[in-house]
Amino acid sequence: MRPRSFSGGLLLPSSSRSEPQPFEHVPFPETFFLPMKQHKGAGCRPLFKKDAAVQRGQILGQSSETAIQSPVSGHITEVNKGFRHLDGSITTCLTLAASEEAEQTTPAAQKAPVMDKILGSGVLDFGPAQPLMRKLIRAQERGVRTLIINSLDEFFVFGSRSALLVHHTSRAMEGIRLLQHMLQPETTYLAVYEQSLPLLDKDIPIPDSVRVVPLRAKHPQYKDPMLVSALTGQEYPMESSPLELGIASISLETASTLAAVVNHDEPNTHKPLTVLGPEPKEQNNVLVPLGSPIRHLLQHLGRESEDVAKVIVGGPLTGTALSSLDYPVTKEMDQIHFHRAKDQISYSSEVCVKCGYCVEVCPMRLMPFLLSGYSSTGFVDMAADNDIFSCIECGCCAYVCPVNIPLVQWIQVGKSRLSTNLRSEAV
Amino acid sequence: MSELKLTVTPSPHVHSGNSLTAMMRDFTIALLPATIFGIYFFGADVVRGVLIAVVSALVWEGLSQWLSGRKLELGNLHAVFSGLLLALILPPGLPWWTILVGTLLMVLLGKEVFGGYGSNPFNSVLVAWVALQLSYPDYMAQWILPLADPATTSAPMEVFTSQGPAFVREYFSYTDLFLGRTAGFTGQVSALMLLIGGAYLLWRKTINWRIPVSYLAGVFLFSGVFWLLGTGAYADPLFHILAGGTMISAFFLATDLPSTPTTPQGMILFGLGAGILTVIIRTWGAWTFGAFYAVLIFNMFTPFLDKIAPEVYGR
Ligand code: SF4
Numbered sequence A: 001m002r003p004r005s006f007s008g009g010l011l012l013p014s015s016s017r018s019e020p021q022p023f024e025h026v027p028f029p030e031t032f033f034l035p036m037k038q039h040k041g042a043g044c045r046p047l048f049k050k051d052a053a054v055q056r057g058q059i060l061g062q063s064s065e066t067a068i069q070s071p072v073s074g075h076i077t078e079v080n081k082g083f084r085h086l087d088g089s090i091t092t093c094l095t096l097a098a099s100e101e102a103e104q105t106t107p108a109a110q111k112a113p114v115m116d117k118i119l120g121s122g123v124l125d126f127g128p129a130q131p132l133m134r135k136l137i138r139a140q141e142r143g144v145r146t147l148i149i150n151s152l153d154e155f156f157v158f159g160s161r162s163a164l165l166v167h168h169t170s171r172a173m174e175g176i177r178l179l180q181h182m183l184q185p186e187t188t189y190l191a192v193y194e195q196s197l198p199l200l201d202k203d204i205p206i207p208d209s210v211r212v213v214p215l216r217a218k219h220p221q222y223k224d225p226m227l228v229s230a231l232t233g234q235e236y237p238m239e240s241s242p243l244e245l246g247i248a249s250i251s252l253e254t255a256s257t258l259a260a261v262v263n264h265d266e267p268n269t270h271k272p273l274t275v276l277g278p279e280p281k282e283q284n285n286v287l288v289p290l291g292s293p294i295r296h297l298l299q300h301l302g303r304e305s306e307d308v309a310k311v312i313v314g315g316p317l318t319g320t321a322l323s324s325l326d327y328p329v330t331k332e333m334d335q336i337h338f339h340r341a342k343d344q345i346s347y348s349s350e351v352c353v354k355c356g357y358c359v360e361v362c363p364m365r366l367m368p369f370l371l372s373g374y375s376s377t378g379f380v381d382m383a384a385d386n387d388i389f390s391c392i393e394c395g396c397c398a399y400v401c402p403v404n405i406p407l408v409q410w411i412q413v414g415k416s417r418l419s420t421n422l423r424s425e426a427v
Numbered sequence B: 001m002s003e004l005k006l007t008v009t010p011s012p013h014v015h016s017g018n019s020l021t022a023m024m025r026d027f028t029i030a031l032l033p034a035t036i037f038g039i040y041f042f043g044a045d046v047v048r049g050v051l052i053a054v055v056s057a058l059v060w061e062g063l064s065q066w067l068s069g070r071k072l073e074l075g076n077l078h079a080v081f082s083g084l085l086l087a088l089i090l091p092p093g094l095p096w097w098t099i100l101v102g103t104l105l106m107v108l109l110g111k112e113v114f115g116g117y118g119s120n121p122f123n124s125v126l127v128a129w130v131a132l133q134l135s136y137p138d139y140m141a142q143w144i145l146p147l148a149d150p151a152t153t154s155a156p157m158e159v160f161t162s163q164g165p166a167f168v169r170e171y172f173s174y175t176d177l178f179l180g181r182t183a184g185f186t187g188q189v190s191a192l193m194l195l196i197g198g199a200y201l202l203w204r205k206t207i208n209w210r211i212p213v214s215y216l217a218g219v220f221l222f223s224g225v226f227w228l229l230g231t232g233a234y235a236d237p238l239f240h241i242l243a244g245g246t247m248i249s250a251f252f253l254a255t256d257l258p259s260t261p262t263t264p265q266g267m268i269l270f271g272l273g274a275g276i277l278t279v280i281i282r283t284w285g286a287w288t289f290g291a292f293y294a295v296l297i298f299n300m301f302t303p304f305l306d307k308i309a310p311e312v313y314g315r
């Protein structure tokens, strides 16, 4: 089958491996940090105070759409009300000391409706991270004709999602069946990078109702707009969503987690992650207890070194740089990169030479140099006329620019100025 | 472990490594076959012309940036490339001071007055070339002759515009035109050498295929139509492709970044339009080197062509 694709974008670096590395389990740390907000949007309300004893799997924080469970049994040693989330907002963070008894038993399974289990274990979907509960309810309201299961990792052919696909196929299929049951789609696509297609285990049957579709390994194929257009040939404006077309796009990781919490009554306490660097070729797929400080992960992998100069959560083109190794692993992460000082790039204030590279690669068919030019010179209305809000901040344009113009940053500036203008007009 | 100092910067955190310097280095390398052929064909005087052009372009640019208090940008090699390119479209044997005037105009009028490379609306090399053509028409039409004996002392395109297509067929074989065994500008005579350079640029992805391909297509198709209709009154399309600077225009002049469109559609229209205009100027116009004028004239349309933006996803 010829792999499908989209126009523009960047070819992913080819992998030196022939298959994704199986997951390595990272042991529990002594101390956990559990922010009550683990996606963009409202966080959870903490249910415990300092010194309270908690059980593994117990709900520590709850909102109407999601929850945070305790990864271990132990007691809360601190309630920090001034914790800074990745998006800059302030939330509460519980510090949890694991109890001495090494035994970390899981509480007995309880009979509960599926939606309650999804809510109680706080399953998130990705791209961007949001409560699965919310997505499912909206999808059920609108009706789903096409279900897309997304197994693509950002920028890497063999990251944690393809490891789930290749090494934990039956779990993933269980999850897909659950989603099919809940959403009743006419068609279900399983989107995989073409490199993963031959690795799918012939012994583990993929249901006939699931069409496996190979995609070319390009950035940002994993994002919804590119997935939807490659698989269905349809496009939708960015202020809308694929659900308006009757399409639900759900991550394969979400499907696997769903199978774990619904069918197997496991608490949602571990996170599959791709970890890269600091040395260029170092790549691991790991299962990390949620709430582990990133320092713990680094120490476990034996990568702790003076060379680490930058820590990025998310992909190399879209991720957020952290200011501290004490930041914990949270549900919304999918990759962690450790960069050395010499890997760092610098942006410039030079003039655009109008080479058109950015136009060529933009998957949204925008004119990045114009958007950035208008934003940096204050003509934000012109940027709005040129569809600045359609930019998905994939980073392709800045990646190819020969004079290193920080295109994405300027576009973000333009967007936020426009939003402020809109808000002040509304007042 | 001692506390690490972590750097916090916005995304993206990686870069392709593309740079203007690398692009200009590629452009310069791509001109080497034509340069070497020029030296072999016209003799050592070409070395003199090229050196004067490149060194003076660097000096003028350095001086202008220093005097206007801007950052020195000689490192991006644009002065080297544009100096070399100008030298290759000047007649071999041009007096040294004429070259100096040419590079001065190229640097000052072509780009520095607009704020440097990137902001120039016209191809700076062509600005200089046209200025020289208008100011010193006699010098610009005096070639030193090739070391090997060519069929005529005039360039093929001059023979075409002054005497008509019949003479062209008589004097020049396609092989001569393709290899470059004719009189003409220093680095413009050999279609083959420029094609090698162009292929290198395409292979390195330094230039986009759209402008050169649509430019060549514009020249070929438009001249082809008249050739088919015109019963010997018009030159054949292959002649238009091989002679008169079509190749150097296609790969090196019409691909100047700041003065040409940035969108896929704009590039195609630019190439087609400039290609058609090239043939029009040659066939019905007063100027011999329509290939150069056409590109310069089409630079003016770039802002309009850039308005033809691609249709945004989902719109
Ligand atoms: S303009 Fe936006 S969508 Fe287009 S390449 Fe740049 S970051 Fe991606």
Ligand code: SF4
Pocket: A351, A352, A353, A354, A355, A356, A357, A358, A359, A368, A369, A397, A400, A401, A402, A403, A404, A405, A407, B262
């Ligand atoms: S890639 Fe950079 S230099 Fe080229 S057009 Fe875009 S912004 Fe300008």
